[in-house]
Amino acid sequence: MIVEDLAVARGGVPVLEGLSFRLVAGAALILRGPNGVGKTTLLRTLAGLQPALAGRVSVPAESIAYAAHADGLKAVLTVEENLRFWAAIHGTGAVETALEAMDLRGLRGRMAANLSAGQKRRLGLARLLVTGRAIWLLDEPTVSLDAGSVALFGSVVRAHLAAGGAALMATHIDLGLAEAGVLDLSPYRAKAPAAGGRIGQFDEAFG
Amino acid sequence: MGALLSRDLRLAMRAGGGFGLGLAFFLLLAVLVPLGVGPEGGVLGKIAPGILWVGALLSCLLSLDRIFALDFEDGSLDLLATSPMPLEAVVAVKALAHWLVTGLPLTAVAPVLGVLLNLPVEGYGWLVLSLLLGTPALSVIGAFGAALVVGVKRGGLLLSLLVLPLYVPTLIFGAEVVKRGAAGLEVVVPLLLLAGITLGAAALLPFAAAAAIRVNLR
Amino acid sequence: MSIWEYANPKKFMQTSAWALPWVMGLAVLSLVAGLIWGFFFTPDDFRQGSTVKIIYLHVPAAMMAINAWVMMLVTSLIWLVRRHHVSALAAKAAAPVGLTFTVIALVTGALWGQPMWGTWWAWDPRLTSFLILTLFYMGYIALWEAIENPDTAADLTAVLCLVGSVFALLSRYAVLFWNQGLHQGASLSLDKEENVADVFWFPLLVCIGGFVLLFVALVLMRTRTEIRARRLQALLARERLA
Numbered sequence: 214m215i216v217e218d219l220a221v222a223r224g225g226v227p228v229l230e231g232l233s234f235r236l237v238a239g240a241a242l243i244l245r246g247p248n249g250v251g252k253t254t255l256l257r258t259l260a261g262l263q264p265a266l267a268g269r270v271s272v273p274a275e276s277i278a279y280a281a282h283a284d285g286l287k288a289v290l291t292v293e294e295n296l297r298f299w300a301a302i303h304g305t306g307a308v309e310t311a312l313e314a315m316d317l318r319g320l321r322g323r324m325a326a327n328l329s330a331g332q333k334r335r336l337g338l339a340r341l342l343v344t345g346r347a348i349w350l351l352d353e354p355t356v357s358l359d360a361g362s363v364a365l366f367g368s369v370v371r372a373h374l375a376a377g378g379a380a381l382m383a384t385h386i387d388l389g390l391a392e393a394g395v396l397d398l399s400p401y402r403a404k405a406p407a408a409g410g411r412i413g414q415f416d417e418a419f420g
Numbered sequence: 421m422g423a424l425l426s427r428d429l430r431l432a433m434r435a436g437g438g439f440g441l442g443l444a445f446f447l448l449l450a451v452l453v454p455l456g457v458g459p460e461g462g463v464l465g466k467i468a469p470g471i472l473w474v475g476a477l478l479s480c481l482l483s484l485d486r487i488f489a490l491d492f493e494d495g496s497l498d499l500l501a502t503s504p505m506p507l508e509a510v511v512a513v514k515a516l517a518h519w520l521v522t523g524l525p526l527t528a529v530a531p532v533l534g535v536l537l538n539l540p541v542e543g544y545g546w547l548v549l550s551l552l553l554g555t556p557a558l559s560v561i562g563a564f565g566a567a568l569v570v571g572v573k574r575g576g577l578l579l580s581l582l583v584l585p586l587y588v589p590t591l592i593f594g595a596e597v598v599k600r601g602a603a604g605l606e607v608v609v610p611l612l613l614l615a616g617i618t619l620g621a622a623a624l625l626p627f628a629a630a631a632a633i634r635v636n637l638r
Numbered sequence: 639m640s641i642w643e644y645a646n647p648k649k650f651m652q653t654s655a656w657a658l659p660w661v662m663g664l665a666v667l668s669l670v671a672g673l674i675w676g677f678f679f680t681p682d683d684f685r686q687g688s689t690v691k692i693i694y695l696h697v698p699a700a701m702m703a704i705n706a707w708v709m710m711l712v713t714s715l716i717w718l719v720r721r722h723h724v725s726a727l728a729a730k731a732a733a734p735v736g737l738t739f740t741v742i743a744l745v746t747g748a749l750w751g752q753p754m755w756g757t758w759w760a761w762d763p764r765l766t767s768f769l770i771l772t773l774f775y776m777g778y779i780a781l782w783e784a785i786e787n788p789d790t791a792a793d794l795t796a797v798l799c800l801v802g803s804v805f806a807l808l809s810r811y812a813v814l815f816w817n818q819g820l821h822q823g824a825s826l827s828l829d830k831e832e833n834v835a836d837v838f839w840f841p842l843l844v845c846i847g848g849f850v851l852l853f854v855a856l857v858l859m860r861t862r863t864e865i866r867a868r869r870l871q872a873l874l875a876r877e878r879l880a
Contacts, residue, residue, distance in 0.1 A: 225789055226875045260502050263638040279502045283495025289434040290427070301423030302503045340499075405876060564801065568794050572784045581780050582798065585773040586805045589812040596816060610815070617808065628801050635793040 214259075214348055214379065219268035220403065221251060221258045227266055227403035228254055234396055236348070236379050241370065241390055244383040246398035252383035253281075255398070256350045259381070278346040280354060284337025288326035292317055292336055295325055300343040311342035314369050316362075330357040338366055342373075349373065351382035364389060421505065421513050428517035431490075438486060442479040442522045443529060449475040450533035461538040468537035469547070469598035475533070476526045476551060477558060477587055483522055484562040485579050487514050488570040488633065497570070501637055507630035515556075515563040515626070523555030539602060546601025550614060554594040557618040560625050561586045567629035571636040590617055645722035647865050654858045661858065665851035672844030680837055692750045694842060698849035700743035703771060706736025706853060710778075711803050714796035724861065726792035727868065729799065730782055731860035735853060737775040744768055763813045770809050774802050788868055 220230035228251035236242055244252050257263050259270060260279035286295050296308050312318050315335045325333065334357050341349055349370075355363050367388040370380055374392075382388075432439045453471050454464055491497040500510050530551055531544050539547065565583035569575035593614040600607045643649050676694035683690040710729040717726035747765060748758045759765065781798055785791035 224787055224875060225872065260498075262498060262501060275504055277502060279498065281495050281498055283493075283498070285491075285494055285496035285499040287427070287431060287494070287496070289431060294427075294430075298423055298427045299499070299503075302500070302505055304504065344503075568781065568798060569784070571790065575784065578780055578784050581773075582777045585770060585777055585809075586802070588770055589805065589808040592809075592812040592816050613812075613815075625801070628797055632794055632797050635790055635797075638790065 220266040241393035278344040293321040305345040315339040349380040446479040465538040468539040473595040511626040519559035527551040543602030550597040567632040662855040669848035676841035696746040703740040714799040727864040
């Protein structure tokens with residue numbers, strides 16, 4: 214994935230600009246920056262859910278798996294049914310390996326409504342494995358996970374990288390991925406128009 | 421696509437899915453109207469086609485906001501939008517699932533309610549046929565309306581305001597088929613127009629709805 | 639110089655500031671002239687008496703009720719294709735004006751219908767179509783109001799306007815199918831033979847011109863307000879972020 218001179222906006226207001234980086238197979242990149250700097254906005258833009266204000270993102274088609282704050286789980290479906298649905302949508306059959314990897318075997322028949330917050334999160338992350346996609350975009354993946362699960366997830370990510378995948382994640386917690394690069398977003402914060410930043414159409418109207 | 425359809429059907433059938441609420445509402449309406457209008461069979465038989473069609477339309481409206489709102493809230497819609505399945509197909513499949521759990525059962529029970537409303541014998545066949553042809557349009561148009569308001573919190577009332585005017589042609593042709601059929605008149609023209617609206621809506625509105633969802637996910 | 643220059647908010651604000659008093663002045667002038675001419679200097683109709691004079695409000699309002707929707711359709715398309723904010727805001731600004739004209743047409747129609755047909759309201763195709771048009775206007779305005787993000791609202795209302803136009807047209811024909819009505823055919827056409835007599839026709843033309851100008855003036859004024867409100871929102875959003 215190659216990102217060149219990207220600018221993203223939230224609610225019509227530019228938040229990040231001039232961002233360029235490159236994510237190669239087998240590499241992980243961790244996004245850092247204070248709350249509100251635009252980590253979620255950046256991830257959503259890269260996932261194709263919102264248009265970029267400027268710049269270019271080049272990725273192979275259909276290679277991105279996005280995991281947001283919300284896990285997209287249905288409370289009245291069982292753990293296995295939830296995973297099978299996403300596997301079918303993505304045309305893969307890796308449900309068993311995903312259950313195994315995120316230690317969900319024993320919970321497979323349980324309704325998602327009866328899972329704890331951490332178990333739900335693990336199921337949400339297991340979904341990444343059944344997408345069969347190479348580039349993972351993760352937004353705070355470790356929220357509500359205990360120390361053991363964080364380590365488990367760290368090893369899942371490492372296995373994904375070793376298999377030629379890549380990951381871009383916004384997180385404050387150390388996943389134990391020593392090889393991961395860190396990208397601090399603070400220097401790319403969009404400047405206000407007064408300071409020479411991007412000028413919106415409506416600023417110009419009152420020049 | 422089959423996976424999405426079977427998931428939506430399963431969600432509708434399980435606890436809290438709201439399956440059956442629309443049917444109960446339809447039944448209530450058919451009971452309340454004679455209580456309000458009076459028991460004369462002649463009057464009831466005359467207004468039965470209109471009441472049954474308006475009832476079907478309102479019952480359909482009840483469950484529209486569930487089509488996308490639940491998936492939007494739990495993040496599934498984001499994930500579906502980034503999946504290999506085109507959003508247009510997601511809309512079409514969800515509208516189909518909505519029809520299978522509302523429009524189709526409504527069509528099945530309509531003749532029973534026709535008895536309650538003294539619908540003339542000649543009208544039953546046309547009632548079922550017109551609902552069978554017309555209710556898919558109600559689901560597709562409703563899915564479009566639901567896509568527009570998916571980002572609005574408590575958008576149920578707004579949804580009704582947007583969708584009901586769009587239901588006007590379907591209602592007019594649908595009720596006209598039953599009215600004419602019950603009176604023993606020619607029904608081919610309104611029947612074809614009704615089918616035309618359903619086909620046109622099913623062919624074109626998924627694109628408009630998918631566009632609206634993309635805007636709402638931004 | 640291209641017409642799209644006026645889609646620049648700055649250029650639009652400058653030009654409209656200059657044009658608005660002239661358009662408004664002309665609108666008032668032609669409305670006053672047309673209505674006085676129509677009300678006081680035309681003979682009573684031999685059949686309808688003086689009730690016919692409500693035509694000077696009814697017909698222009700009804701025409702503009704439909705034209706306003708067409709204008710919203712065109713500006714919505716321009717927004718979807720070319721992303722000019724002024725175009726989207728003009729559509730937003732036109733909707734309440736169009737709704738008002740629709741209500742005026744319905745009310746004056748009821749006032750005229752009572753002495754003529756002996757009823758305030760009949761489920762005649764034309765009347766019914768206008769009632770349905772009112773519902774479309776209400777839905778469109780409600781959608782604008784319900785959505786916070788202005789660009790999202792502009793996109794969604796534009797899509798609604800496109801789809802709504804198709805269904806409004808369908809409803810028009812469905813209603814014709816459903817009931818052939820009492821209402822006379824169109825009173826005006828280019829074919830002179832079918833028109834109302836000249837003596838009513840000329841003041842009516844002046845009134846129609848007045849309504850068109852009034853519509854343009856009101857939409858210009860409201861669009862200017864919308865542009866300022868949008869600018870204010872952008873400034874506030876920036877301030878909150880900083």
